[in-house]
Amino acid sequence: MTANALHPGSAASDVSRHHGERRPAAIASPQGSTGLGGNTLAQIVEENCPGTQASAGVVIEHLDAQAGTWQFSMDEGQTWRAIRTDLINRDGNLGLALDCDARLRVLPFGGHRVSGVRVAFHTVQRRHGQGNGSYRAYASDEREEGCSRTVTLVLGLSAINGAPPAVHVPRPRNKRALVQRAAAAAGAAGTSLSGSMALA
Structure with missing residues (x-):
């Protein structure tokens, strides 16, 4: 079941701010994961945050690391990059900058039954350009012009990974x-x- 919860406010503490950008390495998409094509961030925002104005990108502030391995794709699912949840979930204001056409998915840990996972992010009005797919510092309280406040969602796996493809039996x-x-x-x-x- 999918339960949605919206909580405005910052998901990260104001302990420190990290500067610079880090870009994760790309990994090949396993052939056995073709059913986990992931949903675009635009689709996730549109379906679960109907009151949010249209945006060009997001900055992911927190992902539920207990759910499984998080990945994102910037080429429509051809290649996937692992998300460093240890970077974005720790104290400080370091997030993963992604354009809205990027795809997000989570590969659940074996033997784990996941009913809902927590995702925190804020939207931005401009595309990230060269910073797309990098870890970058963001303002916690006073956001730049065109940035929204932090939104926290609790989503079912299908809302993130997409519905599995229909199989004709x-x-x-x-x-x-x-x-x-x-x-x-x-x-x-x-x-x-x-x-x-x-x-x-």
């Missing part, structure tokens, strides 16, 4: 019914044959 055939149908067809053919011989 052919309906199993009832062998007994097929045998009975064949016998009935053979019986009808035998009756018509004997009738034609009697007429001759």
